[in-house]
Amino acid sequence: MPTVDEITRKSLAxxxxxGVPEPAARTQLSLLLEAExxxxxxxxxxxxxxxxxxxxxxxxxxxxxxxGLWRREAFYEVDGENGLGPVVALSALEHVCxxxxxxxxxxxxxRNCDHLGMLAWYAEQVARKGQILVALTISxxxxxxxxxRRAMLGTNPITIGIPAQPDPFVFDMATSLVSMGKIHDHAxxxxxxxxxxxxxxxxxxxxxxxxxxxxxxAPFGGAKGYGLALGFELLVxxxxxxxxxxxxAGTLDSEQPCNKGDVFIVLEPTTGAAxxxxxxxxxxxxxxxxxxxxxxxxxxxxxxQARRDHLEVGIDLAPEVWEQIVEMAG
Amino acid sequence: MPTVDEITRKSLAxxxxxGVPEPAARTQLSLLLEAExxxxxxxxxxxxxxxxxxxxxxxxxxxxxxxGLWRREAFYEVDGENGLGPVVALSALEHVCxxxxxxxxxxxxxRNCDHLGMLAWYAEQVARKGQILVALTISxxxxxxxxxRRAMLGTNPITIGIPAQPDPFVFDMATSLVSMGKIHDHAxxxxxxxxxxxxxxxxxxxxxxxxxxxxxxAPFGGAKGYGLALGFELLVxxxxxxxxxxxxAGTLDSEQPCNKGDVFIVLEPTTGAAxxxxxxxxxxxxxxxxxxxxxxxxxxxxxxQARRDHLEVGIDLAPEVWEQIVEMAG
Numbered sequence: 001m002p003t004v005d006e007i008t009r010k011s012l013a014x015x016x017x018x019g020v021p022e023p024a025a026r027t028q029l030s031l032l033l034e035a036e037x038x039x040x041x042x043x044x045x046x047x048x049x050x051x052x053x054x055x056x057x058x059x060x061x062x063x064x065x066x067x068g069l070w071r072r073e074a075f076y077e078v079d080g081e082n083g084l085g086p087v088v089a090l091s092a093l094e095h096v097c098x099x100x101x102x103x104x105x106x107x108x109x110x111r112n113c114d115h116l117g118m119l120a121w122y123a124e125q126v127a128r129k130g131q132i133l134v135a136l137t138i139s140x141x142x143x144x145x146x147x148x149r150r151a152m153l154g155t156n157p158i159t160i161g162i163p164a165q166p167d168p169f170v171f172d173m174a175t176s177l178v179s180m181g182k183i184h185d186h187a188x189x190x191x192x193x194x195x196x197x198x199x200x201x202x203x204x205x206x207x208x209x210x211x212x213x214x215x216x217x218a219p220f221g222g223a224k225g226y227g228l229a230l231g232f233e234l235l236v237x238x239x240x241x242x243x244x245x246x247x248x249a250g251t252l253d254s255e256q257p258c259n260k261g262d263v264f265i266v267l268e269p270t271t272g273a274a275x276x277x278x279x280x281x282x283x284x285x286x287x288x289x290x291x292x293x294x295x296x297x298x299x300x301x302x303x304x305q306a307r308r309d310h311l312e313v314g315i316d317l318a319p320e321v322w323e324q325i326v327e328m329a330g
Numbered sequence: 331m332p333t334v335d336e337i338t339r340k341s342l343a344x345x346x347x348x349g350v351p352e353p354a355a356r357t358q359l360s361l362l363l364e365a366e367x368x369x370x371x372x373x374x375x376x377x378x379x380x381x382x383x384x385x386x387x388x389x390x391x392x393x394x395x396x397x398g399l400w401r402r403e404a405f406y407e408v409d410g411e412n413g414l415g416p417v418v419a420l421s422a423l424e425h426v427c428x429x430x431x432x433x434x435x436x437x438x439x440x441r442n443c444d445h446l447g448m449l450a451w452y453a454e455q456v457a458r459k460g461q462i463l464v465a466l467t468i469s470x471x472x473x474x475x476x477x478x479r480r481a482m483l484g485t486n487p488i489t490i491g492i493p494a495q496p497d498p499f500v501f502d503m504a505t506s507l508v509s510m511g512k513i514h515d516h517a518x519x520x521x522x523x524x525x526x527x528x529x530x531x532x533x534x535x536x537x538x539x540x541x542x543x544x545x546x547x548a549p550f551g552g553a554k555g556y557g558l559a560l561g562f563e564l565l566v567x568x569x570x571x572x573x574x575x576x577x578x579a580g581t582l583d584s585e586q587p588c589n590k591g592d593v594f595i596v597l598e599p600t601t602g603a604a605x606x607x608x609x610x611x612x613x614x615x616x617x618x619x620x621x622x623x624x625x626x627x628x629x630x631x632x633x634x635q636a637r638r639d640h641l642e643v644g645i646d647l648a649p650e651v652w653e654q655i656v657e658m659a660g
Contacts, residue, residue, distance in 0.1 A: 021470060049532025072598065074404045075434025104405025105437045107597065132568060148626040149618040160561040162568050171561045173554045203618055224503045227629040231490035231501045234610070238462060238492050238603035244610050265595065267437065275567035280564070280574050288479040289531055294476040299557040 008033070011048055011239045013329035018055045020062040024087045031086040034317045035118040039306030042181035043118040045317060049324040051084070051114070053254040060084060060258070065091050073104040074099060077240075080113025082257055086121070088113035093122060093264055097131055100266040109240035112136040115251050116262055120172035120303065123161025127168030130274070132267040133161040138236045138244070138260045139251040141201055143176045144216035149203025151216035152245055154260070155179065156232040162276040163269060171299040175229035177218040180252075183209050236261040238272035258273055331644055332652055336362070341378055343659035348385045348391040353551040354417045361416040365448040366645045369636030372511035373448040375647060379654040381414070381444070383584040387548040390414060390444050390588070395421050404429060404436040409569075410443025412587055416451070418443035423452060423594055427461055439570040440592040443582050448500035450633065452594070453491025457498030460604075462597040463491040468566045468574070468590045469581040473506045474546035476556035479533025481546035482575055484590070485509065486562040493599060494607040501629040505559035510582075514540050566591040 002010075006328050008029065015025035028051060036044035054060040064083030068091070071077040076118040091104040092108040100106035116122070119135045126133035139154035155176040178197055186193050186209035198212035199205055206212055219225035242261025250258030266319040281298050289295050331574035332340075338359065345355035358381060367376035384390035391608055394413030398421070401407040404427050408416040422438040430436035446452070447464045456463035470486035485506040492499040508527055516539035518522050529535055549555035562655050567574040572591025580588030611628050 007521065071600075072434030075598065076435070077600075102402065103433060104402030105435055105595070106404070109600070132565065134565070140658050145614055145617065145626045146613070147620050147624055149620055152614055152617055158558075160565060162561075169561070169564055171557045173557055179584045203620070214399060220554050224550050227501045227503055228488075230614070230629065231492075231499070234492050234499055234607050235462065235464070237491060237610075238599040238607055240599040241603070244606060251419060265435070267569060269403060269568040270401075270407075270439070270571040273571070276574060277564050277568055280567075283575060284475055284478070284482055284560070287475065287482055290477050290479055290533070294477055296475045296529075299553075299560065 002317060003314055004033070004311075006219045007045065007317065007322075007325070010325050010329040011045065014052055014325055015050065015330065017330050018052045018062065020055065020084070024062060027086050027090060027151055028084050031117045031121050034121050036317070037307045037310045038118070038120065038303040039310070040118055040303070041318075042179050044324050045325065046202065046321050047115070047117070049321070049328060050254055052328050054250075055115065057254055059250065059254070061182055064088065066110070066113060068092060068095060074103045076106065076108045078108060078110040078113075080110055083113050085114040089116050089122065089262060089264070093126065093266070096264055096266050097126060097129070100131060100268060105238070105265065105267045107266075108262075110262040110264075111240045111242040112257070112259060113262070114258045118172065119157055119159035120161075120170050120300070122170065122264070124168060125172045126266060127161035127163045127170065130163050130269070132163070132269055133159070134265040134267070135159040135161075135263070136232050136236050137247060138233050138242070140248040140260070142180050142217050143229055144199055144203070144220050145230070146219060146223045149199060149216070153219070153226075153229045154248060154251075155217070156229045156236075158228075158232060163274040164276055164281060165274060167300070169277060169281065169298065169300060173299075175219055175223070175225050175232065176218075177220045180213070180217060183212045183217065229273040236263050239263050267291045271306060275300040289309060332647060333644055334363070334641075337375065337645065337647065337652075337655070340655050340659045341375065344378065344382055344655055347658065347660050348382045348392065350385065350414070354414055356393060357416050357420060357477055358414050360506060361447045361451050364451050366647070367637045367640045368448070368450065370448055370633070371648075372509050375486060375655065376651050377445070377447070379425070379651070379658060382585055382658050384444065387584055388571055389580065389586060394418065396440070396443060398422060398425060404433045406436065406438045408438060408440040408443075410440055411441050414518040415446040419446050419452065419592060419594070423456065423596070423657060426596050427456060429458070430461060430598060435595065437569070437596075438592075438594040440594075441570045441572040442587070442589060443592070444588045446592055448502065449487055449489035450491075450500050450630075453489045453500045453502065453562070454498060456596060457491035457493045457500065460493050460599070462493070462599055463489070464567050464591070464595040464597070465489040466493075466562050466590040468563050468578060470578040470590070471576045472510050472547050473549050473559055474529055474533070475560070476549060476553040477612075479529060479546070483556075483559045483563050484551070484581075485547070486559045486566075488558075488562060492607055493604040495604060497630070497634060499607060499628065500610065502606040503629075505549055505555050505562065507550045507555070510543075510547060512569045513542045513547065566593050569593050611626070
């Protein structure tokens with residue numbers, strides 16, 4: 001198993017070989033590595049070969065940082081110029097955080113940049129500096145409407161980051177019942193998926209993971225989850241002017257420019273909010289648990305524990321991912 | 331069955347008799363009536379007797395409209411002065427909509443006002459005038475954490491309103507699996523509730539609706555719904571400085587001042603957004619349905635149909651609610 005240091009060296013070399021400038025390479029890698037550390041390998045180094053392939057194919061421009069414009073005083077509109085997701089997004093976020101400190105709230109609406117990766121990475125950074133972040137992004141259509149048979153919506157995550165001690169509250173979820181990554185994982189292992197997860201390409205329920213890959217994932221929580229996924233999709237597109245629904249491309253393939261949108265809303269908490277939030281999270285953790293051996297958890301608790309563990313014992317990177325990275329490092 | 335005209339006359343008389351000024355009475359009634367029309371009786375006239383009882387008990391002040399302060403340029407902080415929910419909230423919303431037209435986004439964070447009622451009412455108004463509304467509010471603790479046994483969180487709804495033609499997109503949902511109103515309804519009819527809906531006062535799963543009334547409702551969508559409910563609770567409290575968790579009071583009783591918080595985020599859509607949103611909603615409705623007799627629906631479609639039907643045939647008001655209103659009208 002390669003150490004985090006070895007992974008870092010090879011990954012940076014691979015990004016450099018693809019023409020990514022040093023600071024951008026470090027930003028992109030830091031995002032993917034953080035996902036591995038937090039136990040979200042679907043958003044981890046698995047994605048690095050695709051990032052590089054997209055650059056090689058000319059659909060992602062590693063030198064772009066995005067062209068921003070204050071459309072209104074608290075509304076920052078960004079054309080990502082097909083840049084790397086975390087590079088464009090972090091740059092936008094910096095502008096918006098400064099402005100929100102002044103105006104109390106500010107928004108960045110981004111279009112035309114590559115995949116943002118794990119949104120918790122952004123929320124953690126903003127919340128550690130004392131501001132609230134609500135982040136939304138959309139993806140190509142993978143999720144069927146409640147009562148529908150065709151993939152029409154992205155997996156449309158929402159992330160909420162709120163300052164607290166010792167660690168911020170960071171909640172990060174997709175509005176799909178499961179990730180397409182999980183379905184691919186079942187297909188790779190030749191294991192059936194549970195009923196209710198997905199439809200096949202004809203729009204009928206299936207437990208065959210390979211068939212589900214060509215079909216559509218269910219929204220989480222039935223009709224409500226569908227409504228949320230749709231609400232977020234419309235919100236992001238209406239604010240950013242991005243593509244929507246089945247016209248979204250470039251979040252999963254290596255051939256097409258990425259035309260989805262992303263939205264960051266940064267807000268100033270009221271005085272004393274961090275203390276109040278911290279106290280309430282402790283009350284929740286101390287409240288009676290259904291299973292006494294499993295105390296009530298706060299979203300982010302598990303990810304933070306995983307981070308500590310992985311820093312100690314290292315990352316369990318899939319061998320084929322490591323091989324690809326080594327090969328791309330040249 | 332009383333006509334909408336009769337209901338309006340008696341309800342206004344009841345509000346007037348309690349000392350509510352004419353415009354405030356009309357605002358409060360319009361909110362409750364709209365919930366009846368949209369087929370959400372849990373947020374309808376059923377609530378009028380409690381509104382009046384709260385005024386009689388001195389915990390709600392019918393003359394208050396809230397004291398607002400621009401804490402920052404795009405952040406409006408409101409002390410509701412124990413005023414009527416829709417009166418304080420609409421007043422705040424007017425300020426924030428004007429400001430958002432200038433700044434691109436603006437927020438109202440409200441504390442100390444009574445129940446806001448059906449949030450879709452606000453979203454519909456904002457979206458019809460061409461702006462986007464994201465509205466959040468919290469309630470007293472009725473929902474247990476995922477893996478927990480005690481009610482620690484409100485039913486914490488989110489509402490998203492986005493301009494479109496011919497009607498805006500309005501999505502309005504609670505983060506609880508069901509409403510406490512639905513559990514009361516089962517208890518009143520002596521019918522069992524399905525497994526998984528609720529816990530009893532000891533924190534154990536129950537199908538006895540009467541026992542569930544004293545217990546806790548499940549979050550919708552499992553761990554994700556819990557995360558959302560918690561995220562919204564923290565967000566509202568961190569922005570408004572309201573009470574949180576089990577300290578929230580006055581949303582369901584007639585004796586305590588209401589100390590929950592409410593948050594409105596108003597945003598300016600990008601050029602052409604309404605057309606794009608309308609087109610995509612049509613694509614969704616036309617997409618293949620799981621059951622060909624049940625076309626894919628957009629959140630709000632059913633409410634709008636119910637509204638048309640009720641305007642034609644009238645509201646089916648529960649006789650005991652009507653009797654109370656008539657009695658209160660004096």
